[in-house]
Amino acid sequence: MMRLLEYKSKEILVKNGIPIPSSVLVSDLSHASFPLPAVLKAQVPIGGRQKAGGVVEVQTRQEAEAHLQRLLSSEVRGHPVESVLIEERVETTREFYLGITVDTVAKKPIAIFSTEGGIEVEETSKKNPNAVLKRHFPASTGLPEFRAREMISQCGIRGRLLLRLSATLSRLTAIFTRYDATIAEINPLAQTADGKVIALDCHMELDDDALFRHATLASLSQKSKQQKGHSEKGDFEKKAAEIDRLDQRGVAGRLIAFDGDLGLIIGGGGASLTAFDAVLRHEGRPANYCEIGGNPSVLKTKELTKLILSKPGVEKLAVIMNIVSNTRVDLMARGVIKGILESGRVPSETLAVFRIPGAWEEEGFKILRKYGVEYCDRTVSIDEAARIAVEKTRGNL
Amino acid sequence: MAILADANTKIIVQGITGREAVAFTRDMIDYGSKVVAGVTPGKGGQSVYGVPVYDTVLEAVTKHGADASVISVPPTRVRDAAIEALSHGIRLLVLVAERVPRRDTLEILEFAREKDARVIGPNTLGMINPHVVKIGMAGGPVANVKSAYTPGTVAIASRSGGMTTEIANLLTLNGIGQSTCISVGGDPVVGLNFLDLIPLFEEDPGTEAVVLFCEPGGVIEETLAEMVATRGIQTPIVAFVAGRFVDKMPGIRFGHAATIVEGNKGTTSGKIARFREAGIHVAERLDDIVTILKGIL
Numbered sequence: 196m197m198r199l200l201e202y203k204s205k206e207i208l209v210k211n212g213i214p215i216p217s218s219v220l221v222s223d224l225s226h227a228s229f230p231l232p233a234v235l236k237a238q239v240p241i242g243g244r245q246k247a248g249g250v251v252e253v254q255t256r257q258e259a260e261a262h263l264q265r266l267l268s269s270e271v272r273g274h275p276v277e278s279v280l281i282e283e284r285v286e287t288t289r290e291f292y293l294g295i296t297v298d299t300v301a302k303k304p305i306a307i308f309s310t311e312g313g314i315e316v317e318e319t320s321k322k323n324p325n326a327v328l329k330r331h332f333p334a335s336t337g338l339p340e341f342r343a344r345e346m347i348s349q350c351g352i353r354g355r356l357l358l359r360l361s362a363t364l365s366r367l368t369a370i371f372t373r374y375d376a377t378i379a380e381i382n383p384l385a386q387t388a389d390g391k392v393i394a395l396d397c398h399m400e401l402d403d404d405a406l407f408r409h410a411t412l413a414s415l416s417q418k419s420k421q422q423k424g425h426s427e428k429g430d431f432e433k434k435a436a437e438i439d440r441l442d443q444r445g446v447a448g449r450l451i452a453f454d455g456d457l458g459l460i461i462g463g464g465g466a467s468l469t470a471f472d473a474v475l476r477h478e479g480r481p482a483n484y485c486e487i488g489g490n491p492s493v494l495k496t497k498e499l500t501k502l503i504l505s506k507p508g509v510e511k512l513a514v515i516m517n518i519v520s521n522t523r524v525d526l527m528a529r530g531v532i533k534g535i536l537e538s539g540r541v542p543s544e545t546l547a548v549f550r551i552p553g554a555w556e557e558e559g560f561k562i563l564r565k566y567g568v569e570y571c572d573r574t575v576s577i578d579e580a581a582r583i584a585v586e587k588t589r590g591n592l
Numbered sequence: 593m594a595i596l597a598d599a600n601t602k603i604i605v606q607g608i609t610g611r612e613a614v615a616f617t618r619d620m621i622d623y624g625s626k627v628v629a630g631v632t633p634g635k636g637g638q639s640v641y642g643v644p645v646y647d648t649v650l651e652a653v654t655k656h657g658a659d660a661s662v663i664s665v666p667p668t669r670v671r672d673a674a675i676e677a678l679s680h681g682i683r684l685l686v687l688v689a690e691r692v693p694r695r696d697t698l699e700i701l702e703f704a705r706e707k708d709a710r711v712i713g714p715n716t717l718g719m720i721n722p723h724v725v726k727i728g729m730a731g732g733p734v735a736n737v738k739s740a741y742t743p744g745t746v747a748i749a750s751r752s753g754g755m756t757t758e759i760a761n762l763l764t765l766n767g768i769g770q771s772t773c774i775s776v777g778g779d780p781v782v783g784l785n786f787l788d789l790i791p792l793f794e795e796d797p798g799t800e801a802v803v804l805f806c807e808p809g810g811v812i813e814e815t816l817a818e819m820v821a822t823r824g825i826q827t828p829i830v831a832f833v834a835g836r837f838v839d840k841m842p843g844i845r846f847g848h849a850a851t852i853v854e855g856n857k858g859t860t861s862g863k864i865a866r867f868r869e870a871g872i873h874v875a876e877r878l879d880d881i882v883t884i885l886k887g888i889l
Contacts, residue, residue, distance in 0.1 A: 297694060299780050300787065300815050302701050334698035375695050405693035407668060464778065465752020468807060468835030469878055475837055476877070488754070517758035518740060520717075520732025521612075552761075554732050573739070573761055578877045 196377050196400040198240040202280045203415065204379075204399040211370050213363055213381070214393045218282040224263055230283040233259060237266050239274035242398065247272050252284060285393060290383035292319075292327075293364055295371040303331040306338050306368055308360075310350050312383035326350075337368040359392045360384070374412070375405030431483070431506060438498045445491025445522070447499050455480030457547065457588045458503035458512040460496070460531065463488035466517035466577060473581035474513070479588060482509045490522040493530040500534025504545070511547035513584035518552045518573055524559030527551055532566055543567040547587040550580035593798025594721040594772040595747075595789075596684060596710065597660060601725055604658045604682070605630045606649065606673045607665035608640050612688075612729070616664070617641055622734035623726045628656040653680045660684040662718065662728050670714060671696035678707045685783070686728045687713035697781050704783065711783025717753030717775040720760075730775055731757050744769015746885060747793045749776055749786055750805035755834075759803055759881065766882045768889070771799045780809070786816045794827045801888050803881055804831040808838040809858040817866035828888045830873040830881050836860045 199207075205215045220238070221227045237249035244250050249271035253259040259281070266276050290312035298305040309327045311319045319326055330346050332338035343361035352360060363384060371379040380398040387393055406413035435450035446462075457479050461470040467486045474481050483503055487496070503509060514531055516522065528549065535542045549563055552573035563570045571580050586592040603620065607613050608630025618641050621627050627643050629652035636647035646652040649661070661677040663670060667689040674685055678700075685704070687697075692714040704711050712719060718728015722741040730753065731737035740761040746768055750756040753775040760773050774789065776782055786804060793799045806813050813831070820829065839859045867874050873888075875881045 297698065297781060299810055300812065302698065302781050302783075304698060333702055334695050335702060372695060375693055377694060402694045404667065404691040405695060408693070463752065463754040465750065465755035465805060465807060465834055466758065468752075468838070469755065469832075472834060472836050473877070517752075517754035518736070518761050519754070520729065520736055520757065553736060553757075574765060576762060576879050577758065578879050 197403055197406065197412075197415075199399045199401065199412070199415070200238040200240060200278075201236060201397060202238055202278070203412075204397040205394065207370060207374060207399065208381070208394050208397055211366050213366055214391065215397075216282045216285050216393060216395065218280055220278055220280050221263065222278040223267070224260060227281070229259070229281040231256065231259070232284045234282045234284050235259065235262050235266060236280045236282065237269075237271045237276040238278045238280055239271045239276060241272050241274055244271055249276070285385060285395065286388050287383075287385035287395075288388055289386040290395075291360065291386070291392075292380075292382045293367055293384050294378070294380040294382065295368055295376070296378050298331065301331055304334050304368070304371060306330050306332055306343070306346070306364060308347055308350075308364060310352075312385075332368055334372060337372050338365050340365040355390060356386065356392075363392055363394075374399070375402045375408060376400060377402050431502070434502055435499065438495055438502060441495055441498065442492050445487070445489040445495060447487045447491040447495040449486045450502075451484040452506070453481050453483055454508075455482045456508050456510040457584060458482045458506065458509045459485050460487055460499065460503065460512065460514045462486050462516045462522075466515070470515040470577050470581055473578045474585060477582045477585040479581065479585035482506055487516070488522060490526070491530070493526050493533065496527055496530025497534040497537065500531050501538050504535065504538040504540060511584065511588045512545055513547045513581070514549045514551060515577055515580050515584070516551040517577065519554050521554070522551075523555040524551045524553055525555040525562060528559040528562040532562060532568075543569075547584040548580050550575055550577070593796055594724065595792045595796050595799070596719060596772065596774075597721060597725045597727055599624065599724050600626065601659045601684075601727070602626050602628045602657055603660045603662065603727060604628060604649070604652050604656070604677075605643070606632075606661055606663045606677065608632055608643065608645055609635050609638065610664055613662075613664040614640055616662070616729040617643060619729070619731075619733050619737070620726055623737055624723075625725045625727065628652075628658060649676045649680045649682070653682070658682055660686070660727055662686045662688065664688045667691040667693070667714075671700055674700040674711070675703055678703050678709055681707075683707075683709045684727075685709065685711045685713075686716060686718045687711060687777070687783070688716065688718070688728060690715045690778070692779070694779075694781060697779065701781075701783055712774060713777040713779075713782055715779045716777035716782070717756065719772060719774040721772050722760075722770050728775075729753075730773070731760075740764060741773060742769040743771075745771055745798060745800040745889070747771045747789075747796075747799045747802045748773040748805070749789050749802065750774070751776055751778060751807045752805055752834075753778070755805045759805060759832075759878075762878065762882060763803075763885070766886075768882065768885055771796065785812050787812060787819060790816065790819070790825060790827070790829070791823075794825055799827065801828045801830065801885060803885070804829060806831055806833045806860075806863060808835045808860050811857060813863040814866045817870035817872060820870045820872060828873065830875055830884045830888075831867050832875045832878055832881055833860045833863050833867075
């Protein structure tokens with residue numbers, strides 16, 4: 196899911212009629228003018244900023260500049276701060292929580308309202324369940340204002356505050372739907388001294404699979420992915436992702452490096468989880484996690500094999516998949532063998548196990564026989580294949 | 593007996609002229625499924641393995657009638673195709689595509705509830721009632737399906753498409769046949785999930801036990817444990833929970849979009865503990881499913 200930075204989420208709120216404090220976004224120290232006193236907020240795509248020192252209140256310009264300099268050269272919870280939102284400090288009398296997400300059990304979007312904003316709503320929910328109201332609404336229409344009024348009036352809220360809160364909640368459900376959000380939270384939504392409501396913080400995440408409907412926001416996603424790629428992924432994972440992009444056929448690049456001697460080419464998703472657990476249970480030491488599937492090309496499998504074998508300390512390779520119907524066993528066998536040969540290794544010694552039964556298995560097994568590789572058919576379970584791989588890597592078989 | 597479909601279920605394929613759809617249409621026909629028509633807008637008048645292709649579901653339904661539709665169109669077009677099928681009275685949809693926008697899934701399910709229809713998927717390989725009917729891609733070509741799936745009394749529901757066939761094969765190798773095998777789909781929100789299926793299996797006289805393949809992420813398993821206890825579900829359930837190592841790596845996304853652990857929610861250890869409390873059998877190794885079933889049946 197793509198988490199929007201606070202300022203971007205707030206742009207969406209304003210555009211849809213939800214008020215926010217006046218503010219200015221800065222990415223360097225040059226001559227920005229801003230109101231004082233102010234709140235400086237590091238723009239990072241992660242929660243818990245306040246506790247990590249990413250939010251500070253300032254009274255004077257001098258103070259503001261000092262903190263700006265510090266924030267812009269720091270990281271908040273592992274994310275480098277590239278911009279800071281300077282917001283007017285708003286005097287508030289009361290704070291509320293508004294949240295929208297999908298209830299995966301009911302399979303409906305759900306609106307959540309609490310009279311106790313500003314803190315963890317889950318905590319409030321446990322301690323004082325009556326203070327947290329929830330209501331499902333249709334994904335196609337959002338929550339109409341009258342429904343929001345029915346909901347919020349249960350808390351004993353009356354008058355203009357009821358109207359303002361209901362309108363805000365209803366608008367937030369419309370935003371949730373319109374922008375294909377998976378989470379849209381305003382926390383806190385504050386009541387000001389003159390009785391208005393204003394969104395002090397906002398957390399929005401959008402559905403990656405719906406970004407094709409939101410071209411402008413999608414371009415932000417590209418940028419943030421590149422930044423993430425530098426900070427979070429190691430070389431091994433990055434190279435694997437490059438292999439996956441070699442062509443369109445199949446998935447072969449989702450790798451996570453571990454510190455072991457047994458390289459894994461495993462798939463599809465469910466079988467990868469199963470095989471990895473099984474290797475650990477037999478006390479094997481995986482060199483990597485991996486998910487392969489969707490009938491990857493010989494080229495992809497070959498390159499992936501080479502990448503894993505190039506990892507220092509990798510002694511053997513285990514190839515384990517569930518019974519395949521779409522992926523072809525012969526193409527997998529060809530890719531793995533080619534990769535081993537091009538790494539200057541001997542297939543029969545390097546392959547601890549090859550267990551892919553299913554489509555085109557006869558052709559696949561023929562290739563493996565030619566290179567003297569032992570293979571397993573569907574009578575050998577994923578668990579047993581993992582055991583064989585671990586034993587062989589230890590030199591016990 | 594089994595659930596959801598039988599030998600007389602009339603099936604259409606939306607997006608039938610696509611490469612994948614052509615292949616699984618042939619596989620379904622070879623297996624004995626009644627594929628009565630296909631729909632690809634703009635390609636009406638063609639045929640795929642003798643199955644007539646129409647421009648609209650309306651034409652297909654008017655000429656042939658249909659109970660089920662396999663929707664094999666790109667993710668951006670799934671909503672439109674599903675609403676079209678539901679609008680013309682089709683009561684069982686199989687949504688094959690991965691990466692369907694969440695909102696589209698929710699809107700499809702909303703409309704399906706109005707129409708009293710059932711949806712499998714998205715991100716599913718479909719379902720198989722062994723030797724009777726196969727709807728979707730599950731199992732692949734007929735020879736493969738026949739060697740992995742055999743008729744019997746154990747149902748399978750799996751969050752992984754590939755593992756549906758893997759588990760069926762494991763049971764078949766050990767002389768245990770299956771009633772209905774469903775790949776429920778890998779997304780966080782799918783149509784028929786474990787919570788919907790267990791009551792259907794409970795009512796099915798042809799199902800004596802159910803095997804579930806579970807993954808990290810989401811709270812469906814935890815909710816199922818509650819449901820089994822409160823409703824007094826009698827059908828024995830054997831669950832295998834894959835991806836136990838994921839508990840130690842919170843926040844990293846594995847496999848299906850659903851496989852993400854957030855905080856304390858959705859961990860495999862949590863799911864296993866809830867299952868045990870509710871009297872659901874938990875298989876430590878995949879192979880243990882067989883031992884447990886043999887003790888039950």
